Every structure is written in C-alpha cells, then in structure tokens.
Amino acid sequence: MTSQRTQRILDGLSELFPDAHCELAHRNAYELAVAVVLSAQTTDASVNKVTPALFEKYPDAAALAAGDLHDIEQCIARLGLYRNKARAIQGMAKGMCEHFDGQVPSSMEALVTLPGVGRKCANVILAECYNVPSLAVDTHVHRISRRLRLAGENDSVLETEKKLCRKIPKDRWIRTHHQMIFFGRYLCHARNPKCEKCPFTDLCSYYRTAHVK
Numbered sequence: 001m002t003s004q005r006t007q008r009i010l011d012g013l014s015e016l017f018p019d020a021h022c023e024l025a026h027r028n029a030y031e032l033a034v035a036v037v038l039s040a041q042t043t044d045a046s047v048n049k050v051t052p053a054l055f056e057k058y059p060d061a062a063a064l065a066a067g068d069l070h071d072i073e074q075c076i077a078r079l080g081l082y083r084n085k086a087r088a089i090q091g092m093a094k095g096m097c098e099h100f101d102g103q104v105p106s107s108m109e110a111l112v113t114l115p116g117v118g119r120k121c122a123n124v125i126l127a128e129c130y131n132v133p134s135l136a137v138d139t140h141v142h143r144i145s146r147r148l149r150l151a152g153e154n155d156s157v158l159e160t161e162k163k164l165c166r167k168i169p170k171d172r173w174i175r176t177h178h179q180m181i182f183f184g185r186y187l188c189h190a191r192n193p194k195c196e197k198c199p200f201t202d203l204c205s206y207y208r209t210a211h212v213k
C-alpha cells in the first residue's frame, strides 16, 4: 500500500508536471534506443540536435550496423564522448541484427544483452516503446529519491529502483519516472535547487540540512 508520504509526493509531482514526458525525439523503438545510449552524460536537447541527421543517414539498425564508424562519429561529433558513443550505438545495432532480426527486443533480459544497453536504458525503452511498467533511475531520479527519502542516502541505483518500485503503485511507475526527471531538470537541480518553489520542503533531507545553521 502506498504510504501517505509517498502519495503526497506523487500528487505533488502530478500537480507540478502533469504533462511530463520523454524529451528524447524519436519515431520508433530503434530511434529511442539510439537516443537513450547517446544521452549518457549529456542533455536530451543536445541529443535531439544530432539525431535527425543521424537517422536520415542510418534509418534502421541494419543501416547503422553496416555504417562506417568514422562517418557515424562525425554525425554525433557535437556530443561529448562521441567516439565511445559511436562505437556503442553501432555495437548495439549489430547486436539487434545478429540476435533480434534487426529489431529492438521488448524484454529486460534481452535488452541488457545488447552492447551499450544497461538497466536504465532498458527501462526507458520498455516504458516508452512497449508500455511495460518500468521505473528507470537516472541521475535526477536517484538524487530526488535520496533528497525526499524515498531511498537511502547510500543506496545504489539498483537499490533505489527496487525501493521506488515497492513504494509506488505499478500503474504510476512510468508517469512518476517522467515527473521526477522534469522535477530534477526544472526545479530540484543538483546545485542550487529552487527550494522556494518546492512543495516538499518539509519532507526533504537536503532542505533540512541546508537550512539548519
């Protein structure tokens, strides 16, 4: 059963961000899988600037798997770590072609066998492309979970995911994931969060610490 505390957080997030959604531009599962891998340690907005040209040249996994690595690098060269990322997306595309008929698989077990796809990426793909209840823990979700004490201060990403999934009703996982990301992106920043606009100050360990002299 959802605690009153958790329910208050869920309701507050829904009031703040009723329309939270995935901000990585994509038209299908292949494009989202590529965009998610590219989004590591960079913003969705940066990824969205490079993917239109990339997908124009490489419209599916088969094309990307067969592509010239140097050319793929050039397509995404505006992103940090672009060489590693080019190798990662091509490796993932090759994995799709070799084992999944060029398609993006629809189970966690299969997704994490693809090079470059970790549990967070897989959860995003499952939720967004296949509507499978999933709660991906990225840097925003991790930080907010600790600040609002939905997870412990020293919990790993996986422990945080498990705790969130226990505390939040399954039919709210996908929505809450997006709302926590919006909350982290637009309000509860890692540095200088906008606490004056936040409805959760009385629940927040960060706020308490920052305001105790």
Ligand code: SF4
Binding pocket: 147, 148, 187, 188, 189, 193, 194, 195, 196, 198, 199, 200, 201, 204, 205, 206, 207
């Ligand atoms: S009070 Fe500040 S740090 Fe705490 S959850 Fe709200 S915005 Fe984030």
